[in-house]
Amino acid sequence: MQWIAQGFIFRRITSPFHQLDPRVKLLVSIELFTLSLLVGSLPEVIIALSGIFAIASISKILRRISRTLTYTLFFAIIIFSINILVGYPLMDAFVIAVRFLAIVGSTSIFFLTTPPDELELVMKWFRLPRDIVFAFVTAVRFVPVLMMDALQIMDAQKSRGLELQKGNIFSRFRRFIPILIPLIVDAVLRSGDLAEAMEARAYGAVKKPTSLYQLEIGVWGKVATILSITLIVPLAYLFLFLM
Amino acid sequence: MIEFSSVEYRHPNGVLALRNIDLKIRKGEVLAIVGENGAGKTTLIKHTNGLLKPSKGKVTAFDMDTNDESVANLSRKIGIIFQNPDHQIFSESVENEVKFALKNFGFKEEAISERLEWALNFFDLERYRTTSPMLLSGGEKKRLCIASVLAWDPDVVVMDEPTVGQDFIQKERLIKIIQMLVSKGKTVVIVSHDIEFIWPLQPRVIVMCGGKIIADNKAGKIFQERELLNKARIVKPQLQELSEKIHGESSGAFSNIYDAKQWVISKLKSD
Numbered sequence: 001m002q003w004i005a006q007g008f009i010f011r012r013i014t015s016p017f018h019q020l021d022p023r024v025k026l027l028v029s030i031e032l033f034t035l036s037l038l039v040g041s042l043p044e045v046i047i048a049l050s051g052i053f054a055i056a057s058i059s060k061i062l063r064r065i066s067r068t069l070t071y072t073l074f075f076a077i078i079i080f081s082i083n084i085l086v087g088y089p090l091m092d093a094f095v096i097a098v099r100f101l102a103i104v105g106s107t108s109i110f111f112l113t114t115p116p117d118e119l120e121l122v123m124k125w126f127r128l129p130r131d132i133v134f135a136f137v138t139a140v141r142f143v144p145v146l147m148m149d150a151l152q153i154m155d156a157q158k159s160r161g162l163e164l165q166k167g168n169i170f171s172r173f174r175r176f177i178p179i180l181i182p183l184i185v186d187a188v189l190r191s192g193d194l195a196e197a198m199e200a201r202a203y204g205a206v207k208k209p210t211s212l213y214q215l216e217i218g219v220w221g222k223v224a225t226i227l228s229i230t231l232i233v234p235l236a237y238l239f240l241f242l243m
Numbered sequence: 244m245i246e247f248s249s250v251e252y253r254h255p256n257g258v259l260a261l262r263n264i265d266l267k268i269r270k271g272e273v274l275a276i277v278g279e280n281g282a283g284k285t286t287l288i289k290h291t292n293g294l295l296k297p298s299k300g301k302v303t304a305f306d307m308d309t310n311d312e313s314v315a316n317l318s319r320k321i322g323i324i325f326q327n328p329d330h331q332i333f334s335e336s337v338e339n340e341v342k343f344a345l346k347n348f349g350f351k352e353e354a355i356s357e358r359l360e361w362a363l364n365f366f367d368l369e370r371y372r373t374t375s376p377m378l379l380s381g382g383e384k385k386r387l388c389i390a391s392v393l394a395w396d397p398d399v400v401v402m403d404e405p406t407v408g409q410d411f412i413q414k415e416r417l418i419k420i421i422q423m424l425v426s427k428g429k430t431v432v433i434v435s436h437d438i439e440f441i442w443p444l445q446p447r448v449i450v451m452c453g454g455k456i457i458a459d460n461k462a463g464k465i466f467q468e469r470e471l472l473n474k475a476r477i478v479k480p481q482l483q484e485l486s487e488k489i490h491g492e493s494s495g496a497f498s499n500i501y502d503a504k505q506w507v508i509s510k511l512k513s514d
Contacts, residue, residue: 149330155294156331158314159323160391161347178343181333185377189329 010115017059021221022118029110031232036102038239045098052105061112065105072104116141121215146187153182244270245291250300252286260286262454273425275441276434278451279476284434288401292317319348322397326404328384332376337368340376341391348395362390381408400424401432406440414440442480443499450475
C-alpha cells in the first residue's frame with residue numbers, strides 16, 4: 001500500500017523535463033494523452049507507451065510512474081474482462097485495456113513533474129477564477145497528505161485487530177468502513193482549519209493579488225514545444241488515417 | 244519478550260530508517276524511547292506488532308517471528324496506542340469504540356460487557372457511553388483511545404507520544420495509569436519527546452539518533468550525560484537540573500515535583 005502511495009506523491013527532482021515551463025509540460029502531456037486516445041492496434045499502443053516511458057525516463061520518474069500504473073492495472077484488468085464478456089476479440093480487449101494504462105500514464109507525467117505551485121500558475125494563466133484554482137490546487141496538494149493519513153489509520157485499526165485481507169469481497173469492503181470514516185472526518189476537520197488559517201492570512205482581501213513567480217518559457221521550452229509538435233502531429237495523422 | 248536482532252528497515256522510498264538495531268524488551272519494565280524527530284522511534288515500535296517487517300534481521304515477540312505472524316495475532320499481546328486519536332475513532336458511540344477491538348479479537352459477549360464496564364469506569368468515560376466519540380474533547384478522545392486498547396488487556400502497552408495535547412492533570416493521570424500497569428506486571432513502552440513526563444517513571448531509556456540506538460541505560464544515568472543529550476537534541480529534565488544546582492552533579496535527582504517541593508519547604512523552615 002505504501003509502495004503504491006509513493007506513486008502519487010510529487011517529489012522535487014532535478015531533470016531536464018522538470019525544469020521546463022509547466023505550460024510546455026502540460027502540452028507534452030496533452031499530446032501524449034491525445035495519442036493514447038487515438039491508438040487502435042497493438043503497434044500503435046506500443047508507440048504511445050514508448051513515448052510515455054521515454055519522457056518518464058528523461059524526467060527520472062520511471063519507477064514512480066510504474067507504481068501508478070501498477071495501481072491502474074487493477075482497473076485495466078476489469079476493463080479487459082468486461083470487453084471479453086461483451087464479445088470483443090481478445091486482441092481488441094487487450095488494446096483497449098492497455099490504452100487505459102497509456103491515458104493514465106500520459107496524465108501522470110504532468111502531475112508527477114509539476115509541483116502544485118506551478119499548477120496554480122498554469123491555471124491562472126488560463127484565466128480560471130481564483131477560488132476554483134485555489135480549491136483545485138489545494139485538493140492536489142492534499143492528495144499525498146490524505147494518502148499518508150490513510151496509511152496511519154490503517155495501522156491504528158490493524159493494531160486493534162482489524163484484518164483487511166480476510167473474507168470475501170463484500171466483507172472486505174465492509175472492513176474498510178473503520179478506515180474511511182476517520183479519513184473523511186479528518187479531511188473535513190482539516191479543511192475547516194485550512195479555511196480559518198487562509199482567512200487569518202488575508203485570503204480574498206484584495207481582488208487581484210500579486211504573484212511571487214512569473215511563467216517564462218525560455219529557449220529550452222521553445223525547443224521542447226517545437227520538437228514535441230513535430231513528432232506528435234505526424235504520429236497522430238499516421239494513427240488516424242494510415243495505420 | 245520482544246527481541247530485535249540486527250534489524251534494519253528501509254522505507255519504500257529508499258530511506259534507511261533503522262540501522263542495526265539490537266534490543267531486548269523485558270517483561271514488567273517501563274522503556275522510554277527518546278530522540279529527535281525522524282530518529283526512527285515510531286518506525287521501531289511499529290515493528291513490535293508486525294505493522295512493519297524488518298528489511299534485514301529479525302524481530303521476535305513472545306517467541307513468534309513477526310515476519311510469520313499476522314498483525315492481529317501479535318496485537319492481541321502487544322497493544323499500540325497511536326499519537327492521533329482522530330486516526331482511529333470511527334464508531335457512533337464511545338461504547339462501540341471500546342467494543343471494536345474486543346469483537347475483532349473474538350471475545351465472548353459476557354467478557355466484552357465486563358471489559359467495557361471496566362474500561363469506561365477506569366477512564367471516567369461512563370457518562371459518555373452513548374455519546375459520539377467525535378464530540379469528545381482532545382483529552383477525552385485520548386483517554387478513549389487508551390481505554391479501547393487496555394480493554395483487551397495486552398501484555399505489552401506501547402504508547403506513541405501519549406502526552407501530545409494533554410494538560411498537566413491528564414499527564415499526572417497517565418503517569419498513574421502507567422504505574423498501575425507496571426504493578427500488574429505489564430510492560431510499557433513509551434515513545435515521547437516529553438522528558439518531564441518520562442522522568443517521574445524512572446524508566447529504562449533508549450536514545451535514538453539517525454535510526455540507531457546510541458544509548459541504553461537507566462533514566463538517572465542517561466540524563467546525566469550532557470554530550471549524549473546534546474547529540475540527540477534532548478533537554479535535561481528540570482528536576483534533574485534543579486537537583487544538580489542544589490546538590491551537585493553526582494547526587495541523585497528529585498524523582499517528582501512533590502519531592503522537590505517538600506525539600507524546598509523543609510529547607511526554608513530549617514533556615
